[in-house]
Amino acid sequence: MNTKSSSNSLPVPFRWLWAGASVSNLGDGMLLAAGPLLVTTISRDPLAVALAPFAQQIPWVLFGLLAGAVVDRVDRRKLMILVNLLRMLALIGLALVIFSGALSLPVLYGCLFVLGTAEAFADNASTSLIPSLVPSRQLGLANSRLFGTITVTNQLAGPPLGAVLFALGYALPYAGFAALLAIAVVLYSRVAVPLPQAGSVPAAKASMLREIREGLGWMRRHFAVRTLAILITTFNVTFGATLAMLVLYATGQLGLGDVGYGLLLSASAVGGIIGSLLFPWLERRFSYATLLRTGLVLETFTHLALVLTHQAWVAMGVLFLFGAHTLVWGSVSSTVRQRLVPDRLRGRVNSVYMLGGVGGIALGSLLGGVLGQAFSYRAPFYAGFVGSLIILLLVWKSMTHIAAASRGQETS
The missing domain is CATH 1.20.1250.20 (MFS general substrate transporter like domains)
Incomplete structure (x- = not known):
């Protein structure tokens, strides 16, 4: 695979990563609208509504440092694929529960907690992988293009799409997100890492705590x-x-x-x-x-x-x-x-x-x-x-x- 690029053309491996991130962030944007709407079908209590984003964000606080140590130990591309498969399975399970009419707040919070945990690992692995795919002189261009696309999918396109799907059926945004993650996994599998990455090279393992301290x-x-x-x-x-x-x-x-x-x-x-x-x-x-x-x-x-x-x-x-x-x-x-x-x-x-x-x-x-x-x-x-x-x-x-x-x- 040719990974060379001009100053205005980003390497092919990064483009696969870029495409995968764009697809998965479209699903994230759908949940920005569908998530609060789903909570209100069970309870309109302000605390109940506030606990939904909290359940998805708290894993970043609990497991963020651990995620960083894991990302530096393993093959980052494979980790991205694994945790996005986990997110896909969690969403399929949630969609089935919603469709069956058995959804409760504890089940919803638990699923959001799993999604947030997987996202903490996936986002760190993706960010850490970029310098292995893009020459240093093009990192600014790569980051701006990636962030710009995420803005379109996550903030502009995703929320209205999520709201429309939710209006058609409560389970549809979650089933749709699962389908998008399946596509993202395929795109991530096409990423060829041309440069050695730390996590893919076997090394003597210190304790997780010691690595975090390092x-x-x-x-x-x-x-x-x-x-x-x-x-x-x-x-x-x-x-x-x-x-x-x-x-x-x-x-x-x-x-x-x-x-x-x-x-x-x-x-x-x-x-x-x-x-x-x-x-x-x-x-x-x-x-x-x-x-x-x-x-x-x-x-x-x-x-x-x-x-x-x-x-x-x-x-x-x-x-x-x-x-x-x-x-x-x-x-x-x-x-x-x-x-x-x-x-x-x-x-x-x-x-x-x-x-x-x-x-x-x-x-x-x-x-x-x-x-x-x-x-x-x-x-x-x-x-x-x-x-x-x-x-x-x-x-x-x-x-x-x-x-x-x-x-x-x-x-x-």
């Missing part, structure tokens, strides 16, 4: 990767606080209905798509330090701009820019980590990064709820702005060192 120790000693992990965690806390109050902000301050709220969220997704298309041009013309700083400034003032406006079109414009920023930021930070982290440690370091991202949003959502309850739904926006501004000022100079570290490791 990954944490490496990250503590590496300024650039450590700073990126701190940034994603802290900025996700401020973002999570604002996001938790977004529906109240949209319906209260902006006076939007259900459709308007959906369009507000779509503005961010559209921005992400545009960011994906522009990223190669931005990468050629601006340094990573400039892109990182600009992104942090945009995110900081997003909180303030939103809370100060009462015009829906202004809020949509702000979220459009925010969506473009998140795509560019994610592409840059992923590329930096993929260039700097040794292959044998990549899964463990990625697990810390992913844990910080998911944990930051969860903590921020809780913080936003507390602030909103104690003051008003506007309080998390102001708190998010102040917190982000403080972080921005503290790390401003660090962006130069992060970009320089990435350039020092880049290969042609």
Whole structure:
């Protein structure tokens, strides 16, 4: 198989990975709409509804570090195939239970927990595999294209498709997701890994705890990767606080209905798509330090701009820019980590990064709820702005060192 590529053509093995991730994320997007709708067929209790996403996210906290150690031990491609087969079987079982009319909340939560656990392993393995498939100089392009496609499937196409299928039959979105995962498994099986990967080479095994400590120790000693992990965690806390109050902000301050709220969220997704298309041009013309700083400034003032406006079109414009920023930021930070982290440690370091991202949003959502309850739904926006501004000022100079570290490791 020819894996060579020009500057604008990504290697064939990555394209198979890209296709598989796109298909599986379409299913994830379907569940964004179908999941809450399914819960409401059993109970409309707010706590019951909130426990559904919690059941799917908590495995990232419980097993995230373990997943990283496993990813660094085994063949990453085979692990992706195995855990996606597990997700497929869980969804088939759930669809059958729904069809039979025997669904209960404990069964649903248990299935979501299994899906979240498998996803924690699959996403880490996929991210860790990319540098083995793509030359260093093309990592930015590969990440931007992958994230852009995921934005389309997960945030734009998936939710309405899931809602339509759910309206036709409660079990259909879950059966459909299982079918998509079957396709994804076939696509992942076509991925040929041209470069040796740590997990595929037999080695003397230390204890899992020791291997996790090794990954944490490496990250503590590496300024650039450590700073990126701190940034994603802290900025996700401020973002999570604002996001938790977004529906109240949209319906209260902006006076939007259900459709308007959906369009507000779509503005961010559209921005992400545009960011994906522009990223190669931005990468050629601006340094990573400039892109990182600009992104942090945009995110900081997003909180303030939103809370100060009462015009829906202004809020949509702000979220459009925010969506473009998140795509560019994610592409840059992923590329930096993929260039700097040794292959044998990549899964463990990625697990810390992913844990910080998911944990930051969860903590921020809780913080936003507390602030909103104690003051008003506007309080998390102001708190998010102040917190982000403080972080921005503290790390401003660090962006130069992060970009320089990435350039020092880049290969042609």
